Amino acid sequence: MDNTRGGIALVGFDADDTLWRSQDYFDQAQAEFERIVGAYVDLADAGERLYAVEKRNLALFGYGVKGMVLSMVEAAVEITDARISAADVHRIVELGKGLLRHPVELLPGVREAVQSIAAEWPVVLITKGDLFHQEAKVRDSGLSDLFRRIEIVSEKDAHTYARLFAEFGVAAAQFAMVGNSLRSDIAPVLELGGWGVHVPYHTTWAHETDAQLRHGGERMRSIAAIGQLPSAMQELSALARS
């Protein structure tokens, strides 16, 4: 990496809901889960009860589809007081397989935006979740050749970003991260002294919305669509050089 000039030397991209559609499919799977257990009990809060089980299991399962499906099976047994049929359990497992099989659908303007950034800075992909599934999605996206490195991590916190900066050979002040999650993509990078471009997505998992930007907001830009990324990056880059 080029560390000799001032300014930004490396740009990281998040993947799910930044480059391609993801949460929509999870939302659909959750709606289908609610229909399945809805045949046994009349509950307005099946979604919240599922989220409670997911949250409880997060420290054991980590992120990703497989852990979510195991939590769905467990929540379905709980919610139905163990009345759910084996056939309906199987439907839940099939929901998960559907999520894993889903083709990767790039969000509008993504290819052009990543190409434009990659023409000016080296770019890396940093995504969390299931190693096997994320690798498959990166492969299917057709974008993998643009990225110098693909990093799949178990958690996107300041500790992880600091380790990655050391591996990449850049200082935090030379790094900008592009992503849809304030909690995972923006806050930890700003905290370390880096830069961020926030691209909100129309739907976000409850777990990711719970974030506070304590400081560094002056090193962040929010954009409404990924098409605005090149100009936001130019703005941050100029600031980083000044």
Place this chain on the structure above:
Amino acid sequence: MDNTRGGIALVGFDADDTLWRSQDYFDQAQAEFERIVGAYVDLADAGERLYAVEKRNLALFGYGVKGMVLSMVEAAVEITDARISAADVHRIVELGKGLLRHPVELLPGVREAVQSIAAEWPVVLITKGDLFHQEAKVRDSGLSDLFRRIEIVSEKDAHTYARLFAEFGVAAAQFAMVGNSLRSDIAPVLELGGWGVHVPYHTTWAHETDAQLRHGGERMRSIAAIGQLPSAMQELSALARS
């Protein structure tokens, strides 16, 4: 890494069933699975039917406990003709949680052997499977400080090793891999021109026993216990320098 002198410049270690006990727990979980479905059907081949489902799902789930448990749930529905109760499905999910929670138990002599090798060569850990679970096991093992890098990969084939050698900055001929699986640890490294020390474990998953060493056998040593690793490495190292 030191690439200037001839000989071996980097040693890689496999983790599961090389550094710590793993397959034993999977075998126990499978026996428990067979007891659970055995209450519904009188089958001698429940284990084979489970393995068939696991193998079918491998391209979708990858390796690791969570995929195995999802395959167990699916196999249980299949084997019992959808008669398995929700309570027994829940017991299967709990089997999986037990596997994920199990404390890491180092195999005898492992700490001394790794320390001895790490005193002479830089060492890295290369393991496949679930990112989240493998990271937790490395953390719990108390060995992570000995390793320069921890690489968790989705598949251990020649393609993956070649990518890692490029990231590590070593040639295949400078790399030796220590592990219990001919298929995952030894054959692909020998194929690329590297070195291998095979440490067989008393029990091996069916999937890992299916390997043929086509060439490079002269660059491999088999040892009966990890305590013999230092002398096996000295022998390979002398050969690599000659």
